[in-house]
Amino acid sequence: MMKQQDSATLASLLSADSIFYLDGTYDRPGLVAFLAAKLHPRVAEVIGEKALVDRLNEVEKLNNILETGLYIPHAKLPDLSDFHAAMAVIPAGLKDPASPYAVRAAILLLSPGKPPFFQQHLNMLASMARTFQTPFIDKLCSLSSPAEAAGLFASAGR
Amino acid sequence: MNPPPSSDRPSLKKVFVLSTAMLSFISFWKASAIVLCDFGSSAYYSGGIAMNAYGPAFPWFVMGVMLFAGVMLAVYVESCSMFVRGGVYVVVRHAMGKFLAKIAVSSLVFDYVLTGPISAISAGLYISYLAKSLLGMAGLPADFSPNMLAVVFGVAVIAYFWKENIKGVKESGDTNVRIVLFVAVIAVILLLWSFLTVYVRGFTLPPFKLEFSEEALGWSKHISWLKPIGFIGVFMAFGHSILALSGLESMAQVYREIEDPKVPNLKRTAVIVFVFSVMFTGVLTFLSSMIIPGDLIAGEYAENLLSGLALHLHGPYFARLALQALVVISGGLILMGAVNTSFVGANGILNRVAEDGILHDWFRRLHPKYGTTSRIITMVAVLQVIIIIASRGDIFLLGQAYAFGVLWSLVFDTLSLIVLRFKDTEFEREWMFPLNIKVKRYQVPVGLMAVLAVLLITGCLNLVTKPTATVAGVIFTAVFFTLFQVSEKLNEKKATLHLDDDEAEEKLNLKSEADINTILPELSKPNRILVPARNPDNLVHLKQVLKTVDDETTDIIVLSAKVAKAMEFGREETPVTDEDKDLFRNVVLMAEKYGKTVKPMLVFSNDPFLSIAQVARDARVGEIVMGVSGSVGAEVQLEKLAMAWGMLQKEDGLQVTARIIWQGRELTYKL
Numbered sequence A: 001m002m003k004q005q006d007s008a009t010l011a012s013l014l015s016a017d018s019i020f021y022l023d024g025t026y027d028r029p030g031l032v033a034f035l036a037a038k039l040h041p042r043v044a045e046v047i048g049e050k051a052l053v054d055r056l057n058e059v060e061k062l063n064n065i066l067e068t069g070l071y072i073p074h075a076k077l078p079d080l081s082d083f084h085a086a087m088a089v090i091p092a093g094l095k096d097p098a099s100p101y102a103v104r105a106a107i108l109l110l111s112p113g114k115p116p117f118f119q120q121h122l123n124m125l126a127s128m129a130r131t132f133q134t135p136f137i138d139k140l141c142s143l144s145s146p147a148e149a150a151g152l153f154a155s156a157g158r
Numbered sequence B: 001m002n003p004p005p006s007s008d009r010p011s012l013k014k015v016f017v018l019s020t021a022m023l024s025f026i027s028f029w030k031a032s033a034i035v036l037c038d039f040g041s042s043a044y045y046s047g048g049i050a051m052n053a054y055g056p057a058f059p060w061f062v063m064g065v066m067l068f069a070g071v072m073l074a075v076y077v078e079s080c081s082m083f084v085r086g087g088v089y090v091v092v093r094h095a096m097g098k099f100l101a102k103i104a105v106s107s108l109v110f111d112y113v114l115t116g117p118i119s120a121i122s123a124g125l126y127i128s129y130l131a132k133s134l135l136g137m138a139g140l141p142a143d144f145s146p147n148m149l150a151v152v153f154g155v156a157v158i159a160y161f162w163k164e165n166i167k168g169v170k171e172s173g174d175t176n177v178r179i180v181l182f183v184a185v186i187a188v189i190l191l192l193w194s195f196l197t198v199y200v201r202g203f204t205l206p207p208f209k210l211e212f213s214e215e216a217l218g219w220s221k222h223i224s225w226l227k228p229i230g231f232i233g234v235f236m237a238f239g240h241s242i243l244a245l246s247g248l249e250s251m252a253q254v255y256r257e258i259e260d261p262k263v264p265n266l267k268r269t270a271v272i273v274f275v276f277s278v279m280f281t282g283v284l285t286f287l288s289s290m291i292i293p294g295d296l297i298a299g300e301y302a303e304n305l306l307s308g309l310a311l312h313l314h315g316p317y318f319a320r321l322a323l324q325a326l327v328v329i330s331g332g333l334i335l336m337g338a339v340n341t342s343f344v345g346a347n348g349i350l351n352r353v354a355e356d357g358i359l360h361d362w363f364r365r366l367h368p369k370y371g372t373t374s375r376i377i378t379m380v381a382v383l384q385v386i387i388i389i390a391s392r393g394d395i396f397l398l399g400q401a402y403a404f405g406v407l408w409s410l411v412f413d414t415l416s417l418i419v420l421r422f423k424d425t426e427f428e429r430e431w432m433f434p435l436n437i438k439v440k441r442y443q444v445p446v447g448l449m450a451v452l453a454v455l456l457i458t459g460c461l462n463l464v465t466k467p468t469a470t471v472a473g474v475i476f477t478a479v480f481f482t483l484f485q486v487s488e489k490l491n492e493k494k495a496t497l498h499l500d501d502d503e504a505e506e507k508l509n510l511k512s513e514a515d516i517n518t519i520l521p522e523l524s525k526p527n528r529i530l531v532p533a534r535n536p537d538n539l540v541h542l543k544q545v546l547k548t549v550d551d552e553t554t555d556i557i558v559l560s561a562k563v564a565k566a567m568e569f570g571r572e573e574t575p576v577t578d579e580d581k582d583l584f585r586n587v588v589l590m591a592e593k594y595g596k597t598v599k600p601m602l603v604f605s606n607d608p609f610l611s612i613a614q615v616a617r618d619a620r621v622g623e624i625v626m627g628v629s630g631s632v633g634a635e636v637q638l639e640k641l642a643m644a645w646g647m648l649q650k651e652d653g654l655q656v657t658a659r660i661i662w663q664g665r666e667l668t669y670k671l
Helices: A028-043 A049-060 A115-131 A134-142 A146-156 B028-044 B046-082 B088-096 B098-137 B146-167 B173-201 B214-222 B230-245 B249-255 B262-291 B294-298 B305-311 B317-355 B374-391 B395-423 B446-465 B467-493 B540-548 B578-594 B608-618 B634-648
Strands: A019-021 A074-077 A084-095 A102-112 B015-019 B437-439 B442-444 B509-513 B527-532 B554-563 B599-605 B623-627 B657-662 B665-670
Touching: A019 A028, A019 A146, A028 A049, A028 A084, A028 A102, A049 A074, A074 A115, A084 A134, A102 A115, A102 A134, A115 B634, A115 B665, A134 A146, B028 B046, B028 B098, B028 B173, B028 B230, B028 B249, B028 B262, B028 B305, B028 B317, B046 B214, B046 B230, B046 B249, B046 B262, B046 B294, B046 B305, B046 B395, B046 B446, B088 B098, B088 B317, B088 B395, B098 B146, B098 B305, B098 B317, B098 B374, B098 B395, B098 B467, B146 B317, B146 B374, B173 B262, B173 B305, B173 B317, B214 B230, B214 B446, B214 B467, B230 B395, B230 B446, B249 B262, B249 B317, B262 B294, B262 B305, B294 B305, B305 B317, B317 B374, B374 B395, B395 B442, B395 B446, B395 B467, B446 B467, B527 B540, B527 B608, B540 B554, B540 B578, B540 B623, B540 B657, B554 B578, B554 B608, B578 B599, B599 B608, B608 B623, B608 B634, B623 B634, B634 B657, B634 B665
Parallel strands: A019 A084, A074 A102, B527 B554, B527 B623, B554 B599, B623 B657
Antiparallel strands: A084 A102, B015 B509, B015 B599, B437 B442, B657 B665
16 A cells, blocks of 8 residues: 655645644634634635635535544635645634534645645645644644744654 | 544444345356256156156157247346346236236246145155165065155155244255255266167157147047147147246246356356256156156156166166165255245245235244244145145146146246336346347347247147146136235235334344454455445445456445444444335345345444544455435545545555546545
8 A cells, every 4th residue: 555645745834824823712613714814815816815714614514523633624716726724723622512522723724626636635634634643733732832833743744 | 522542542333234145146056056956856757747648759848848948048037137136026017017916926826836745746756666666676565555655755845844944944055056966966877877778779769649648638628629739739748748847937036146247147057957957857858768668657657757767777677776766865855955945935925025015914924933934934835735635646636737837927927028128128138038120129029929929829728738727726826816915905004014124025134243343354355345325225336336346356345334423332222224224225136236245334433434434444445435425525525534534544554545436427536
């Protein structure tokens, strides 16, 4: 069985300025809106902020929090030509009434919507789910700054 | 809430694995043996019965019937290829509706009910005559009536198989193979020794001269224009020999068990059955007529023709006597096999019609201990015992009656196929009976029509030449038809036609396993495919897998992953719903259609995609093939699966191919 090949790594997508440490006062839609607002400047050319939030909320009706505490709101945008991501770390956990799991890490992923990118999009989702296992999230939550978190990705070769 | 560490993440609990006999498939050799255990047994009595009816021309007509059997086998190949779980009832119902299907199945039940007595009596007669030979040789008195001894023996055999079927002892394909192999060995010895005898003594071909007995003419004696000569005489004689065709319905029963490729294997089965029957029944009957003196065929050996053949071969008496003993043993085995088949066949067909609501549920009540449809089995046994006693061991009388059920069930089956050629032109037929003329969008079945003509002429003539059979057959058919009509009316009044879960014909045994890992050792092939399924009406993806996968090298796991929000581990619950059973029933039907083995499983968890990924990981499948979900769509399914798969992987994760298949489209990605 082959190891998965990811042309875009998490380390390249998540730098210190795209990682945010939050308290647990957000709810799930609020968390998505926060990350969308932070990520929007990078994709402003292809979609407005409100449209982006609406698009994410539409997709999120079918999305769920993984049992590791990772939440990956995501959307595919037809006019996008590259992957973009922003991450929120919530050490206190964000409790969503619709799920038995608390969100401790959330990664907003925006992917190109063209069919040739779909394999990479799946690879990204799988890679995030594989990387953000419970011990890794525990470690992230124990750090105090986005810079440390970015360093964690870089040192782990993610 | 702190999630458990990934290393401690529990494997799937509450796994249900479907175990049913119908998930194993058999080779065409085994299928041939099962059919021959019924069809081949007529070699022991058809010659004597024919001789008794119309004299020394009997071997020509018995051979003619065996050659015609090849034609009827081809008819069955077409009908089986259309309906995996077919048979006369299903084909006739599809073509001509329930009314005629009830008549057809009534005549088929008559066939099955008579198979037991004629086979048991025949075996009893062979044993009786052997006993006479041995007692005579020992100088002991042997003045008992073989027919009476055959009656006693027959009743005992019926009682034995009644008990075995009540207990639910399954007819074993391996046993059938051993019986047929043994019979084949004896047949080869008989054939070779007979050819030697004919070579040493010379031979005269039997005359093609019809000498009908008074009894064999029946009512035709009183119809001035119906003279037993020429064309009419030939068909009359053919009608007296046609009981040799009994057992072909077994082809339809065995088809569902035949392994992939189904239709080619069915054809191979038909060829093997045909060749065996021509050699065993046809040629041996011919050789009997050439070796046994004519007066002895009509007299001493009328009821045990093959024993007579053994005793009149060229060679020392003790060797011939030993061969007679072997003939009797082989006859006993195959004839008693036919008795068992009569129970299994009658039980099967009556259960099938009961599923359709035309036999009252009372008949399908299960035995409290053995879980079998004991009332149906007992009814068949009682009828068979009554017939044995009423016949007083008269095999010729039984032979007369037997032809009724055989013939009319074949008429209905052939007629239905002709109707379906016009009614159901869209149906994809993997094979068609030859001699067809394409007229617009129809394949006009000239060949089938010719076969039907032969059967109808023979059937109509039999109605007048076999009064006992006609009266008995008509009464029996009328009684059963009335029973079906009344049952249907009574069932319609009930709130539901569905039986309790326990009483479904296909016992879907869902056994609970402690953990998925206890099932994994059963997956022994080098490749594995996981096919998640939820909707019993959406199995397009499973069909595609079954069509294309090599059963020899690939295990197919069909997984139903259900969301159970309030699962309680450790409690003995069976939260299996009717929808789950519908799903698995359809899965089994589809697997049978393609002759491929599947391992169906039902698991409960909070996240179906996580369940799918876990089973795929634990079973180390190479491919996950899903149908498209109407509620979320293919891309969302793949995304959810990707996240679940990723979550379960370690650093150097396994790779799996994920496919989603729906009508006309397919998506394939690597995870």
